[in-house]
Amino acid sequence: MRTRVAAVLVAAVAGLVGVLLVGGSGPAAQSPPAPAASDVVVDDWRAGVPGRVGIPPGWEAQTWGKASALALSVMVDDGQRVLHLESRNDRATITRDLRGSVSLARTPILRWRWKVLVMPTGGDARRRETADQAAQVYVTWPRPPALLRSRIIGYAWDTTAPAGSTFRSEKTGTVTYIILRSGPAELGRWVEERRDVRADYRAIYGEEPPDPGAITLSIDSNDTHSRAESLIGPIRFSPS
Numbered sequence: 001m002r003t004r005v006a007a008v009l010v011a012a013v014a015g016l017v018g019v020l021l022v023g024g025s026g027p028a029a030q031s032p033p034a035p036a037a038s039d040v041v042v043d044d045w046r047a048g049v050p051g052r053v054g055i056p057p058g059w060e061a062q063t064w065g066k067a068s069a070l071a072l073s074v075m076v077d078d079g080q081r082v083l084h085l086e087s088r089n090d091r092a093t094i095t096r097d098l099r100g101s102v103s104l105a106r107t108p109i110l111r112w113r114w115k116v117l118v119m120p121t122g123g124d125a126r127r128r129e130t131a132d133q134a135a136q137v138y139v140t141w142p143r144p145p146a147l148l149r150s151r152i153i154g155y156a157w158d159t160t161a162p163a164g165s166t167f168r169s170e171k172t173g174t175v176t177y178i179i180l181r182s183g184p185a186e187l188g189r190w191v192e193e194r195r196d197v198r199a200d201y202r203a204i205y206g207e208e209p210p211d212p213g214a215i216t217l218s219i220d221s222n223d224t225h226s227r228a229e230s231l232i233g234p235i236r237f238s239p240s
Helices: 002-013 197-205
Strands: 040-043 071-077 080-088 091-097 109-118 133-141 151-158 175-182 191-196 214-220 227-238
Touching: 071 091, 080 091, 080 109, 080 214, 109 133, 109 151, 133 227, 151 197, 175 191, 191 197, 214 227
Parallel strands: 151 175
Antiparallel strands: 040 227, 071 080, 080 227, 091 214, 109 191, 109 227, 133 151, 133 214
16 A cells, blocks of 8 residues: 555656756766665665566556556666666656655665666757656655645756756656756766755755655656666665
């Protein structure tokens, strides 16, 4: 029931893009950082079977009643287990319930690595009709009614919208995006991200955040009728 509720809440992010940059992103990483004992590991992809296509254990698909290839698989790249996402004129989105597992007071920093291989042609977060991105990480705070009042921050790698540009989604007002990377300059390279989610929430909403309800990973290329491909490494919340 908990994951079902979280999936409904995160449905508001389907194919949406917007931007907000608060603070900085880390430099390109050469090797995956080792988690500390105090970290909350969202997923390190060790439970998945390499090469098996489908939704990884512990996650739930979100299709919004539309066709989705869900071309996802766990693989090994750069010596680590990673999630491989691919989109061919479609979308793939999975969500995981975080309630009761993440305390932003103790572990406010969201860390992950990602590598974009193919960006959707002409994708631009600032326009409804081209709202495709190669890699998206969403953090959600449920507030009923979910589709009207939930708060969602999306961290994204966009084709065109510049890193640091700020705007809300044209499709759903509950979503504010933080574009961390833009364009092909770092294509094919692993990049380390470090986001202070608590600080981002304060900057966007002007108040202290409750603990998040879900995390979502997504890739889409259906608006631009093109193709996208990316890899996402281990994801964790840490104290610093």
